[in-house]
Amino acid sequence: MKKKLGARTALYPLPATLVGANVEGKPNFMTVAHVGVMDLGTVSLGMNKIHYTNQGIKENGTFSINIPTERLVKEVDYCGMVSGRKADKARLFETFYGQLETAPMIAECPLNLECRLVQTVDMPNHDIFIGEVVEVYCDEECMDGDAIEFLEVKPLLYAMGDPSHFTASSSYYSLGSRLAPAWEVGKELLK
């Protein structure tokens, strides 16, 4: 039996990421799970305009998306609760920069995407930052040949519960097991 829940996103779980930007010349990181992929080289971030980090992305036209591993769950949650206006969140991490020079990345995160801002979609309360990925960095231990081994990355997956009281009903989940190869398991139905 289907229940109607009204208008809400419900498109979860999504990876909980740490978005990096230099704001007023200093590195800052903010937790963002409202991310997306647009094409093979382009990603999106949906970020409420109240955030300090938005200012840095606009200042520099660059940002990073850092994919944390499970053991950083406290840091990830903290970076979603506290504004960079009030706390130096970069002190929690070892920071590094890549070719864009202004997109701070987190060494402790096994996977890092360095991005150039290419477009901003202006929504009533949110900036949608669309970024071209210029480089990806991955810990060698999380690679299997040229492929990223997500079971080694151990990303944090976020699902928001009831939007009306999301702080009381949202959780982080682990990635489970590999179920099936894609572009393969469905071939049975081609017959």
Place this chain on the structure above:
Amino acid sequence: MKKKLGARTALYPLPATLVGANVEGKPNFMTVAHVGVMDLGTVSLGMNKIHYTNQGIKENGTFSINIPTERLVKEVDYCGMVSGRKADKARLFETFYGQLETAPMIAECPLNLECRLVQTVDMPNHDIFIGEVVEVYCDEECMDGDAIEFLEVKPLLYAMGDPSHFTASSSYYSLGSRLAPAWEVGKELLK
């Protein structure tokens, strides 16, 4: 040690969804994992312009996002391999419609988002469809009060491997266990 992987998305895993649209008056479903959330009521799809489904989304200004459960993995994979131009994929499912009347949804998927197209971002090879969620439908067995219980939904999570041979290195994963409550576990670092 970080390894540079060049420019690719790498922002995975993302939920493998079945996107529904009426094309030339008939329901069609296509597998899309390049999804995103923009704000609490808005979602995005990144879909190569070659797809048949794009035409239906543009015709009607509506679409659905259906979140399949693990046991549909073969159907999900198949719907990503075969075009609606060549096969009637809707025959695999029981279809239902909601208030928009033209966005077909899949009864066997525990979670369904009915969406109105509000904007299209035109990229070189992709249409980025931005949709307002007008209604969410969820199987009662997958609810915990007003919250969606994603451990009961058992979504399929997709990660693309090496983009240069992605059909040989991409997988579907299960959702693992609940690790920690969000907006809570990080409070320890506030002190």
